[in-house]
Amino acid sequence: MAKVPVQFTLNGSEKAEFVDGGTTLLNALRDKIGDTSPKGGCHQGTCGACSVIVDGELRLSCLTLAETCNGATITTTSGLAEGGVLHPLQRAFLDTFASQCGFCTPGMIMAAKVLLDHTPNPSRDEVVEALSGNICRCTGYEPIIQAVLTAARANSQNAA
Amino acid sequence: MELRKSYFADVRKDDLHEIGQARPRSDSPGHVTGKTTFFADRNFPGMLHLKMVRSPHHHARIRSIDTSEAEKHPGVVKVLTAKDVPHNVYTILILIQIGPEDETVLADGKVRWKGEAVVAVLAETERAAQEAAAKVKVDYEVLPAVFDMEEALKPGAPIVNEYHGQNYYLYDSGECRKVRFGDVEAGFAEADHVLEQSYQSSPIEHAPTETTGCVVAPEGNDRFTCYTNTQAMFFTLDNTSIILQMPGSKLHFVGGTVGGGFGGKVDVIVEPIAILGAKLTGRPVCFIYSREEEMQISSPRAAEKVVIKDGVMKDGRIVARKVTGYTDAGAYSRHSPYGAQKGAGHYPGPYTIPNVWIDTYCVYTNRTPSSAMRGFGVTIGDFALEVQMDKLARLIAMDPLEFRFINAYRDGDMKAHRQPTEGAALIECMQEAARAANWPVAEKYMAMSSYKKGA
Known part of the structure; x- marks a missing residue:
């Protein structure tokens, strides 16, 4: 299957990956980039466990295609604490x-x-x-x- | 929170300094930073995805299974059927000698509920596994099914589970668990009023936010590490050892982090087949229930029916209680024979009644196998019992709380299943509840104690 390049800023770090077309942001974050703080509870947009912040807006990462996030700024819960100090x-x-x-x-x-x-x-x-x-x-x-x-x-x- | 040290002062040390104190949970920092490692947060290179082919019928004979097209599907690595499972027929509670083994890991010749696992497909991607599973051809001969417990107990009903031979669990006490105390018929004859009522409940799904599943990694030395969200680590380890005919020393279970369980993750379902897949392919395997599987396939709380017949005196004393309880196990036992048995011990409720008769049945139907959930065997019974108590109080025009004071068990009272009551504190709890709710209760009840003089 053809791979699609995706590039975005995650919790302040530049990330670039090749993913299968149609890969969700949830799977890209968890399986490719290794940020497992967003959780997959339903994979159909009903439970909210996969919620992340994309360009300041709340998004269900299980219903968001990774390839639509090129150039985006993404925040997850694993990136909230700064210098070991909790948000x-x-x-x-x-x-x-x-x-x-x-x-x-x-x-x-x-x-x-x-x-x-x-x-x-x-x-x-x-x-x-x-x-x-x-x-x-x-x-x-x-x-x-x-x-x-x-x-x-x-x-x-x-x-x- | 107020700690009443006067209660149970004679049976415990007076050093409960942690009660009423808020202490940080050791796991919370991981939860709020997203660092807690749930089983599905483990990812291994080359990990295969397992998807299950499930029965579309409630009850059917399997004439044939054709996996040839599925095996040719791109990305498929292995397809498993019943013949691949070393000890395919099992039951969880065999570990504590509660048999017979009555459930198949993968269906062999028959399916007994809609959703039963028939064929396991292992593929490079979740999508390939899903697509290949859809290509497995199973030829079914649909059989008559039974969904209602009373129908299942009638003569001539379709037999759900041949390993039992009849549609109820056969206890050493016979077709049901029995409690006999005093003379219940004499009690009814003596009573001013007799009230018989029937209560029933539907299955309830736990719906944890994290679905059931596991990730298995071969360690390369014929040993397997299984990361799982089971609530029953050692039941799972030992049952897997039986099902796979592997010594426990080959199995390394890692768990304890459960994304919501509520009893729904105590059955041994995903681990044995995932470990078998890892053993036969030499590859890591993940088997994670979809949300649909969690809701439809995982064991719910059993449907129950409770028939309560009480004899009550005008002065408020319950003099006889007869309960017949039915627990719908679905197609397989899992933990239901135990749940039904718990009900038998529990049904008199926290009340002292001189004449008690209890029968509880664990019934097999062609429904999703039920199992543990928060007080299973007891919770629905308590709903029925306490609604019944309110109805009895109304019947004799008595305040429902005062009615419970009259019948509350107290230390030293003999319970119907021949355990003397100890440390009851029911009276004291009801007194506190009455005060908290500002519920008027006559002074003589507020002066009662669970400790009886001379007891």
């Missing part, structure tokens, strides 16, 4: 016990980050809406909502 969302997920089995967590954090990037002080309803595409089967969601609200408060205190 406020990661810190909040730890502190509020928002992660149990951990499988949905990277996708949840991506969805939450896009929310806070656009809406630094969201209402509870806005948090619920922003996480509505991500399925968690362990927590019952409440600790996750609290984590996002906690991170938003931490951000606004740091900004003040």
Whole structure:
């Protein structure tokens, strides 16, 4: 099968790979580049575990073709901590016990980050809406909502 | 959280300093940074993908299987059928002497539920495996199927599983698990009211976000490392050893990181066939359920039916309880004989009733095999029992919580299955619940204790 070149910036690093035409961004990230933080829970765009940020927008990497991401800037949960210091969302997920089995967590954090990037002080309803595409089967969601609200408060205190 | 140290003070050391404290989880830093390694995060050069050909019928005889076109498909490395599996007929609980072996790793001559594994295809890519699986030709003779437990127990019903010979699990106590305590008929005769009600539930899928699967890597010395999300590591290791007729020393299982299980990952399903594929090809193999397989193929919680007949006095005492429970195992046992047995021990509920009769049946039907899920054998029973308790309270115009105080088991009471009650604390829990809910309960019940004077 003919290979297609793809090149993008992942968590600040330049990446270039040849993939089969039709390869999803999820599979390119996991199998080719070795970033396994996005998870495959359904491969049909319903669970949100594969969520990543492409050029500032939340994307389901299982429904995104890698070849459409040429030149893009991509962020995944594995790239959030800087110099070993956790991102406020990661810190909040730890502190509020928002992660149990951990499988949905990277996708949840991506969805939450896009929310806070656009809406630094969201209402509870806005948090619920922003996480509505991500399925968690362990927590019952409440600790996750609290984590996002906690991170938003931490951000606004740091900004003040 | 408030810790009441007065409860159980005589049976435990007074050093529970961790209770009520929040402690960081050791696995959370990995979860929030995306560094936790789930089984599917392992990738090996040359890894093959396994896809299963599954039965489209609920019950059918297999006349023939033709894998020739699938084997010619580009990228296909190996196609496995029942004859390739060293010990093809197994049952998980054989490890604790609960037989007979009743389930095939790959169908041999018959399929007993829609979705049963028939042929395994191993190919260079997931897509090639999927395409080749579609080229396997299986000639089926469709047989009559039975989907309802009561229909399955009727004479003349189609026999679901020949390894049992009848559509129920044969316990050493006979066609069902039995608990007999006191004289239940005398209890009903004495009762002011008798209420018989029937409760039933449908199968429930756990729906973990991470689907069931494993990745197997040959170590090059006839030993195999299996990265798996099983919830039952040693059950899986030992059953794989039996199925593949390989000593356990050849099998290295790595797991413990499970992306949601809830009981749905305790069956031994993906590992033996994936390890067999790795053994026969010498290549790493991954076998990961699709979301559709997770929802349709993996064991759900069993459908259950519970018939409860109670005799109750106007003063609130339950004097007789007769329960008949049915657990729908689907086509194979897996953990269901154990689930049905648990129900037998559990059905009187946390109540002291002098006359009890319990029968619980583990029934075979042509449905997806059911298995463990969060309190299986007990959870649906509790739903039925507590709805029944509310109905009984209404029947005698009594407050439902006060009705439970009257019947609550207390330390020293003999339970129907002949275990004396110890450390019950039910009374105290209900008192706390009444306070928390601001539910009015008469003072005499708020003054009760699980400790009986002289007990």
